[in-house]
Amino acid sequence: MDPIDDAALMRQAEAARERAHAPYSRFRVGAALLAEGGVVIPGCNVENASYGATICAERTAVVAAVAAGHRRFTAIAIAGPAGIALGPCGMCRQVLSEFSPDGSLRVLTRDAAGAPHATTIGQLLPAAFTAADLDTATPD
Numbered sequence: 001m002d003p004i005d006d007a008a009l010m011r012q013a014e015a016a017r018e019r020a021h022a023p024y025s026r027f028r029v030g031a032a033l034l035a036e037g038g039v040v041i042p043g044c045n046v047e048n049a050s051y052g053a054t055i056c057a058e059r060t061a062v063v064a065a066v067a068a069g070h071r072r073f074t075a076i077a078i079a080g081p082a083g084i085a086l087g088p089c090g091m092c093r094q095v096l097s098e099f100s101p102d103g104s105l106r107v108l109t110r111d112a113a114g115a116p117h118a119t120t121i122g123q124l125l126p127a128a129f130t131a132a133d134l135d136t137a138t139p140d
């Protein structure tokens with residue numbers, strides 16, 4: 001499969017954003033998660049009349065990817081409304097960390113001026129809670 005560059009991955013996030021279900025916040029977000037091997041899995045925020053049941057774009061991408069058999073990812077592009085620097089929320093950072101134990105997953109966003117910005121999940125969530133913490137704990 002042809003490698004996909006950051007700009008193309010962001011375009012896929014923008015396309016996924018069009019499919020967001022965000023009638024309550026009207027804050028539409030799209031994501032495009034790049035699996036090793038080159039498959040791109042889209043995500044979008046899916047809100048609910050019971051507001052707390054809402055799922056962010058980043059997590060819909062992760063759960064769709066895992067359900068489709070993907071476990072290893074190299075990058076995620078996230079597209080939100082123009083004019084703001086969007087970063088994944090804390091819950092999404094935690095979920096992304098689950099599948100990037102070394103923190104190397106690249107997180108691609110745009111700054112408030114629309115310019116590309118790249119960071120890693122390890123930078124966004126240092127010292128994530130991981131399976132290793134469960135393993136080292138003494139059960140009560």
Ligand SMILES: O=c1ccn([C@H]2C[C@H](O)[C@@H](CO)O2)c(=O)[nH]1
Binds near residue numbers: 044045056057078088
């Ligand atoms: O990185 C983010 C931030 C927010 N949202 C969604 C959740 C909710 O539907 C709306 C407003 O918070 O935006 C995302 O999908 N991803």
Ligand SMILES: [Zn+2]
Binds near residue numbers: 057058059090091093
């Ligand atoms: Zn989130």
